Amino acid sequence: MIASLTPGLILVAGGLLLPLVPARLRNPFMLLLPLLGFWQLLQIPDGTVQTLQVMGLELTHLRVDRLSLLFGYIFHLAAFLSVIYAFGLKDLRQQVAALIYAGSAIAALFAGDLLTLFIYWELTAIASVFLIWARGTERAFTAGMRYLLVQVASGVILLAGLTIRYAATDSIAFGPIGLDSAGGVLIFIAFGIKCAFPLLHNWLQDAYPEATITGTVFLSAFTTKLAVYALARGYAGTEMLIWIGALMTAFPIFYAVIENDLRRVLAYSLNNQLGFMVVGIGVGTELALNGTAAHAFAHILYKALLFMSIGAVLLRTGTANGSQLGGLYKSMPWTAAFCIIGAASISAFPLLSGFVTKALIMSATAQNGYVWVSLVLLFASAGVFHHSGIKIPYFAFFAHDAGHRVKEAPPAMLVAMGITAFLCVAIGVYPAPLYAILPFALDYAPYTTTHVVTQMQLLLFSALAFAVLMRTGIYPPELRSTNLDSDWVYRRALPAVLGALGRGLGRISALGAKIVGWAQRHGNARLQRHYGPEGTLARSWPTGLMALWVAIMLVVSLVLYYI
């Protein structure tokens, strides 16, 4: 029984039961769930496949291999660390949402067919939005709404893709998919939205910085890495991904340099790190896919650590804006130290996790002769140190003293940051255990003289560039601002165009109404009621609601199967 249960469902069930747990026991109870889930995961042998019949379809609710196992391990670990970080939280809604979100992301990893994947795909979207809404601000509400629309759209496109694929091939199996069919292209787009491909990316930078302090830590771990996993399974070796990934590593760092909200800077650098993983999937060799998996593993930890440290700053000072921070190393020395470890890890300093994982992707790209892509990745590596490695700790903890005299982060947050920082160092110093659980056998020595010296040159001279630009006053100051990104299209341009269209139509209909008299005006009003901007037939709920109902029905049938 325990070995045929989809991993992750323990967390989902725990989330549903949480309201019944006495309030003061909720956090310890939450801490047990990832441990229990991890233990259960260890009971399932590699190669397990379990199917069940639902409404005449054969669903593979459990398919275990080395790729899903690796992501399963790190997702459990991320859930565990995030729960520790959120140990002081007394918000039932967020706690339930976090557990269902993490659990459904884990369950999605073990989906052997696209329909099961779709169910959990949508469940992660619906559960996670509450981590944004829980912030309680107007901005968070609207950002959450945009986030939910984009995420549900990704799910609906996935559903459309898998339906077309089923019609064409009579199979919904989730294996290599490829871009040679319409269904394959749609599924690719669905994955691409969740993976924050260029121009499909902006939901990430829009929503994550608006979530609660603890919510952002949860969010940073699961959604995008689930998409990386899905791409690795469905589209390994798809050459287009190399170019998409290279673009992803490069363009967000320009935004990161000029962005003021440090959590938004981190969201841009998250996007940049996803780019490295996507390049690895595109290259598609065993070394490259190992690199993607290893980098995802290391990335989840150091990214969570960075969000944790800036979250602690936000908690204590009430702001995450670079322009209003500085000098915090005196008040929050531990948080500063953990932040620096996270920053050095993402920058791939020797002896830290990013160094031993990104190297696999860089080597695979160079080995396969992608000259330009290699140069772009090298540029992005220097850039990520510049904006994440230096800018984040510098503007938060050093720079000019902004005068905040605050307490150090709460103990639970420090413990979570401490463990995460320890893991970042441990992976960097002793990568063998991580290398041993990668999808393919790996024989790779990250600590060659060439690699260490060239990487140190790259980092030291990037730091020098920062120092020179700072001292000469060329470096752009942190300014309170909003930077336009692709979300401008649906936040400004589309509403403006639709508004103008609506006003235009309104004028025309008013004119028409004047000419043909009261009866006609009456008809037009009815038309407006049903088809107008506020009309019943113009609402956009049917697809989203339909997807939700399908998801609910399938979850119910899954639950019934176990009973």
Add this chain to the structure above:
Amino acid sequence: MKELGDRIYRVLLVLCVLSVIADLFYEKHAYFWWENLIGFHAMYGFVACVALVLVAKQLRKLLMRPEDYYDR
């Protein structure tokens, strides 16, 4: 603070020079010929970061709006 900054800057300069000198003392295993040039990664890192900042600074003219741009 200013003095400390100066000291860190000088240490950084020394480390930079040392890292390039290190190139003389081992045999590089590179994938591309230009990576064998002495101090290639040093040069690349420096130029990349300066270019990044200068371009980003220009982008501000194009992209920057008041903080409450979307709230109005």
